[in-house]
Amino acid sequence: MAYSDRLRCEELKDRLMSADAAAALIDSGMTVAVSGFTPAGCPKAVPLALAEQVRSGKRKLRLTLLSGASTGEELDNAWAECGIIARRAPYMTSKALRAAVNGGAEEEIAYTDVHLGEFAQNARCGFNGKIDVALIEAAAITEEGDIVPTTALGCSQTWIDLAERVIVELNETQPAALEGFHDVFRVGDPPRREPIPLTAPGQRIGRPYLSCPKEKIAAVVVCACEEKPRPFPPADAVSEAIARNIVRFLLLEKDSGRLSADRVPLQSGVGAVANAVLIGLKDSPLEHLSFYSEVMQDGILDLIDAGKADFASATSLSLSRAGLERLFADIERYRGKLVLRDSEISNSAEVIRRLGVIAMNTAVEADLYGNVNSSQMNGTTVYNGIGGSGDYARSALISIFMTPSVAKGGKISCIVPMVTHVDHSEHDVDVLVTEQGWADLRGLSPKERARLIIENCAHPDYRAALRAYFDEACAATHGAQTPHILSESFRFHENLAREGSMRRETKGETLC
Secondary structure (H helix, E strand, C coil): CCCCCCECCHHHHHHECCHHHHHCCCCCCCEEEECCCCCCCCCCHHHHHHHHHHHCCCCCCCEEEECCCCCCHHHHHHHHHCCCEEEEECCCCCHHHHHHHCCCCCCCCEECCCCHHHHHHHHHCCCCCCCCEEEEEECEECCCCCEECCCECECHHHHHHHCCEEEEEEECCCCHHHCCCEEECCCCCCCCCCCCCCCCCCCCCCECCECCCHHHEEEEEEECCCCCCCCCCCCCHHHHHHHHHHHHHHHHHHHHCCCCCCCCCEEECCCHHHHHHHHHHHCCCCCCEEEECCEECHHHHHHHHCCCEEEEEECEECCCHHHHHHHHHCHHHHECCEEEEEHHHHCCHHHHHHHCCEEEEECCEEECCCCEECCEECCCEECCCCCCHHHHHHHCCEEEEECCCEEHHHCEECEECCCCCCCECHHHCCEEEECCEEEECCCCCHHHHHHHHHHHCCCHHHHHHHHHHHHHHHHHCCCCCCCCCCHHHHHHHHHHHHHHHHHHHHCCCCCC
């Protein structure tokens, strides 16, 4: 069996086995919880071996798959295509998985969308049932049997604590020098939870390893499966304009005295627009930036290299291929500038509120009053899920949501009268930004918000229609607090009232 000098624990060497043999330990009906957060840090060899066993007809099984967030193509994609996944939580980005969740595949998947910062606690409280197997990617196993994670933590420590058995993938493509990048901290559970003693993004409060009783480790699989990060699409004129508007807003906050220093931690979501914002910050006058986020994208490395960012804390190094190569080639220089935490800590409402984080997240659409949809298409088809945006939006010092003003080549306005699905209510949205400009919604009434969003954020091609809707809604509701034309909703209630009247009339009741 394959041997690795990174397996430094003598007691575990007799548990070395192939990926195929380890996959055979997973039976139908089990719940499997995996390491990682985005493709970063996810196991690869054992999931691929299991998919091949099913694809070849040797086995047929259905599993519940839990993770920290989305996973790589070796998991979500391969298992969804093989019909392995029966139930999935808490987040996804796989096209095959999305199709199965939305009823477009032979084997439908029951998907549960959850705030990522709450998921580990939910699991410990038993909301997801028993966890049979934890499947963890590692860069090394120490002499004492502690596990050195790779490029993400997610919920790994919770999965190890809850699982009946643990399978460790020792991935030799991940640098052994990742040892020491992590800060693993177990939180208590209600009602006896103690405060999380974190008061600065660069502070360390835990251990650099995942702890696991040796007797729990059922298999160690040595592999050389390279990470397959998702490529970033190049920044376009729209994302660059959004980035400029966010930087201008931050500079205005600083100049007005509402931000006392450049050291207020920032959080940035994932994707091309979010990465464009990071690049925009590099070219701004802002200095001594720090980040308290759930993911680090390539722009973080740019900011560190430019001397603009002092420190970045997250749960995942969600870098492009070029970004990973850059990090690994100069890993000792980045040591001390980056730390990876449990997603329960990176997305903790308590810590986010304490640090005064400025949160920047993306929206699918936003409405005239500041409600944001970040997960659904047309209110019926889930795209990815809410992710960690709600963890930050609810607790941030300033909650910023950004979106292009139009989609589908200008055929659809992303500023709408009413969002088709609400992930973030108007109470959690402070600033809305598009390439057209920004609307600072703090301290405004709903009608004031509507007027500002139309004029500052909507695309010029849609402003007249939005103004007409708003004026009609104001007239129809006689100046109500939040004017809306709810014709379908009213019809629903009118039909219920009519049916109720008919039922009472048949019983001989007299209506008032």
